């Protein structure tokens with residue numbers, strides 16, 4: 001059993017990185033596979049929730065790759081030494097959890113906790129929040145579509161789910177569909193492959209909705225067939241005044257390779273942005289989240305966390321969750337001192353500045369080319385590829401602007417850099433082996449920093 005779990009952990013490590021495995025899976029006990037369910041015992045509800053939300057798919061895939069026919073992973077929080085195992089279906093993905101972690105029953109595929117009540121309003125999201133609320137109260141009548149854009153982890157998904165919950169609460173007769181654009185695309189592909197009735201089913205399914213919520217539409221970039229299908233869906237819904245809710249990481253104008261007619265429609269209604277939250281909002285979010293989790297979070301610790309995790313609310317919450325998990329494991333009160341200790345690695349990662357030079361060096365070592373050459377004008381295939389990878393990683397790990405990246409790669413202009421990065425992003429989306437390859441490169445670079 002242990003050998004199996006070791007192998008599964010190895011696969012998982014490839015998928016989500018060593019640090020995540022060490023943090024979240026090191027204390028896990030594998031209890032075997034029973035009736036196609038792999039059972040994993042975890043120290044407490046924090047672990048169950050966290051893994052369920054962040055690593056469930058990777059975990060299931062890892063079990064499948066080692067144990068074959070596994071239909072789900074049961075995440076079980078130990079209640080004392082020999083906690084009883086209750087099985088109860090929960091999430092969309094069919095994951096199971098103990099009663100302690102079971103979210104409320106769902107009437108839709110909305111994320112259960114992403115409600116307006118749980119959303120903290122501050123200067124950074126005030127406008128988007130007000131617009132979302134207005135739409136939720138009068139779906140199809142005010143702003144159609146509503147298009148919310150902003151960076152990663154700033155609350156877009158939360159806000160559009162809140163719209164869904166509110167509409168459902170007030171008009172239970174309405175049909176609401178929440179989908180990631182990626183999911184829309186995958187279903188379309190499946191429908192096309194099977195042809196005939198499946199395509200009709202697909203169309204009907206989306207065109208019958210009263211409210212269509214589509215998350216992360218920027219992934220439709222360059223997907224012509226999906227864009228075309230979505231264009232028709234959009235028109236059918238919009239013509240009959242049914243509400244369309246969209247999010248993206250950029251404005252419609254900035255989504256490259258988006259058909260003009262679709263871009264144009266995205267701009268028909270209201271466009272609202274979400275910015276990074278200020279420190280007061282970050283503190284308020286922490287206190288709210290702690291309250292929801294029944295966690296005693298002293299104010300000075302909230303301030304400490306809010307000052308360390310600035311740019312991304314998901315990471316801020318991650319830090320709090322980790323802190324909660326460790327405090328309950330160690331049965332210690334949460335203090336600034338304790339937080340500093342438990343979050344050492346995360347804080348370290350934040351502090352360390354990966355330089356563009358370092359990225360260039362590691363990437364060049366990997367591909368057997370010279371840093372001198374990726375900064376040159378030469379464009380042999382091999383060099384051009386190494387250069388694009390290095391640009392992508394410089395942007396990601398060194399958080400450098402496009403202009404800075406361009407300048408450090410032989411004074412290339414902004415659009416050349418952007419193109420290079422997009423080539424890598426496109427391939428990443430469709431090529432799992434390449435994802436693994438880049439994850440490994442990232443680890444190498446991070447490792448160099450820590451050494």
Ligand code: ADP
Pocket residue numbers: 114118119120121125150151152153154155156157158159285288313314317
């Ligand atoms: P995005 O979709 O923009 O990447 P999410 O909506 O997934 O971001 O938000 C990331 C996490 O941060 C979620 O757990 C969400 O509940 C939380 N969050 C974001 N904004 C807020 C907010 N204003 N109030 C409370 N929680 C928030």
Ligand code: MG
Pocket residue numbers: 156157158215216
């Ligand atoms: Mg999102």
